[in-house]
Amino acid sequence: MAHVLPDEVMSAAQAGDPEAFSRIYAALAPAVAGYLQARGAEDPEACVQEVFLTVFSRIGTVRGGYQGLRTLAFSVAHARYVDEVRRRARRPRLAEYDPDTDTRTADSAESLVLGSLAGSEVGQQLQALNPEQREVLLLRVVADLSLEQVADIMGKSTGSIKQMQRRGLLKLKSLVERQEVLV
Structure with a gap:
């Protein structure tokens, strides 16, 4: 079950209260990151930051309280992921693989x-x-x-x-x- 924030937090965020933004981020960011990671985003953490920049810039237009905000956050996350997939498709990175010179030790995302x-x-x-x-x-x-x-x-x-x-x-x-x- 998702953590639900009281409507006062939404109202405070819409009024520009930094603490309210922090509470919203703390409540929603883990789920957004999990969603983006499960979708296969190349850099889920960076994508989460982009999502919340957009969400917080549009917080004044959110209707429906906290659930409306959750819908907006995941709508933006979905759109960012779709944008990433399209960007990858337009600019494929081609590199010749030589196992003798590959020094990577970490697994792929x-x-x-x-x-x-x-x-x-x-x-x-x-x-x-x-x-x-x-x-x-x-x-x-x-x-x-x-x-x-x-x-x-x-x-x-x-x-x-x-x-x-x-x-x-x-x-x-x-x-x-x-x-x-x-x-």
Whole structure:
């Protein structure tokens, strides 16, 4: 369950209170970072900073209290991730790989994320879903957003989000059941 801030914090932030901004950041940033990391953002921490710069610059326009703010934060996070994917597609980085000269010792961000999820093999199972189902489940579970909020973020109807969630969960269930049979 997501941490909920009282409406007074939102009002104080809209009035420019720095402490209110800190409380909002502390409440939302971990979930936003988790969402961006699970999506595979190259630098989730930097992306979180960009998200909150945008959110805080638009805080005066937020309606719906804290839940409206959460929806805005994850909408911005989703948009930043989409922008990153588009930027990567436009400017592919090509480099010749020579294992003899490769001195890297750290795993890639993707390997770290999948490794952190590998305890229950959730990462592999999520990869088995289609991208929209995966996105819906990440926004619903990691970001703890409502169906309506996810629908707003993804630009789809609540009914289609429900259906994608249902199908994604059914697919995950069948993968887990299949894995249990193999064990």
